[in-house]
Amino acid sequence: MTPEAASYLLSPPALAFLGLCIGSFLNVVIHRIPLMLERGWKLDSAEMLGVTIEPPAEISLAKPRSRCPSCGHAIAWYENIPVLSYLRLGGKCSACKTRISARYPLVEVLTGLLFAATAWRFGAQPTTLLWCGFVAALVALAGIDWDTTLLPDNLTLPLLWAGLVSAALGWTVPLGTALWGAVAGYLSLWSVYWIFKKATGKEGMGYGDFKLLAALGAWLGVQMVLPIVLAASVLGAVVGIAMKMGGGLREGRYVPFGPFLAGAGIVVMLAGPARVLGWLGWA
Numbered sequence: 405m406t407p408e409a410a411s412y413l414l415s416p417p418a419l420a421f422l423g424l425c426i427g428s429f430l431n432v433v434i435h436r437i438p439l440m441l442e443r444g445w446k447l448d449s450a451e452m453l454g455v456t457i458e459p460p461a462e463i464s465l466a467k468p469r470s471r472c473p474s475c476g477h478a479i480a481w482y483e484n485i486p487v488l489s490y491l492r493l494g495g496k497c498s499a500c501k502t503r504i505s506a507r508y509p510l511v512e513v514l515t516g517l518l519f520a521a522t523a524w525r526f527g528a529q530p531t532t533l534l535w536c537g538f539v540a541a542l543v544a545l546a547g548i549d550w551d552t553t554l555l556p557d558n559l560t561l562p563l564l565w566a567g568l569v570s571a572a573l574g575w576t577v578p579l580g581t582a583l584w585g586a587v588a589g590y591l592s593l594w595s596v597y598w599i600f601k602k603a604t605g606k607e608g609m610g611y612g613d614f615k616l617l618a619a620l621g622a623w624l625g626v627q628m629v630l631p632i633v634l635a636a637s638v639l640g641a642v643v644g645i646a647m648k649m650g651g652g653l654r655e656g657r658y659v660p661f662g663p664f665l666a667g668a669g670i671v672v673m674l675a676g677p678a679r680v681l682g683w684l685g686w687a
């Protein structure tokens with residue numbers, strides 16, 4: 405590929421378009437991974453208990469085809485074009501006219517904007533695509549955690565390994581800072597969890613949060629772990645208080661921490677370590 409072609413394909417507009425399409429796929433990931441996990445848990449539990457259950461319907465990221473959750477209308481390819489189809493259909497199912505959640509186009513637009521920002525930050529080089537993959541994984545994790553308060557191992561652990569391998573190959577940060585970033589990410593939240601649990605008898609977060617922060621440390625380096633935790637805690641507290649006051653949070657429910665960790669990770673990636681340390685006055 406000529407450098408001109410590469411700079412065109414990796415330009416912010418081109419990656420915004422790619423992001424819209426990937427965002428459409430992330431909607432499927434956010435919706436289906438929890439269902440796939442639940443199905444696996446049911447089958448495993450039944451096997452362990454030695455009981456026979458009606459096997460839950462098979463589901464994967466590819467099958468079955470997307471359907472309207474209200475009427476079961478199979479969604480045609482031309483009804484599945486990012487953002488445009490939503491606008492063309494007026495936000496309603498073409499068969500039963502039930503409203504389609506505005507979250508679908510929002511996830512698509514968000515992913516498009518984040519991919520464009522990533523292209524702007526890293527320029528026309530192959531690692532831009534690598535960072536887009538990092539962003540896509542974080543959008544999926546944030547969506548799943550927001551819906552279900554789960555951060556599935558089958559996303560957090562590959563993200564952690566991918567961060568370490570990318571560092572070892574010289575594509576991201578030096579391997580040492582990636583390795584210690586992963587360790588610091590995991591242990592810092594693990595310690596907070598145990599102190600909080602001993603002090604209050606409650607669980608303030610889950611093991612998924614430790615693994616997600618370990619992954620962020622592996623991608624962004626050990627220096628960025630504390631800024632990410634600080635930013636995520638402040639944002640999480642503000643949103644939690646706002647939701648409690650607005651009545652958006654049921655009693656006994658808590659705001660998941662994962663979306664804020666993921667958001668802080670993306671901000672730190674886009675800003676770069678020098679600027680982040682400058683903001684904190686630690687430069």
Ligand SMILES: [Zn+2]
Pocket residue numbers: 472473474475476477497498499500501502
């Ligand atoms: Zn319908």
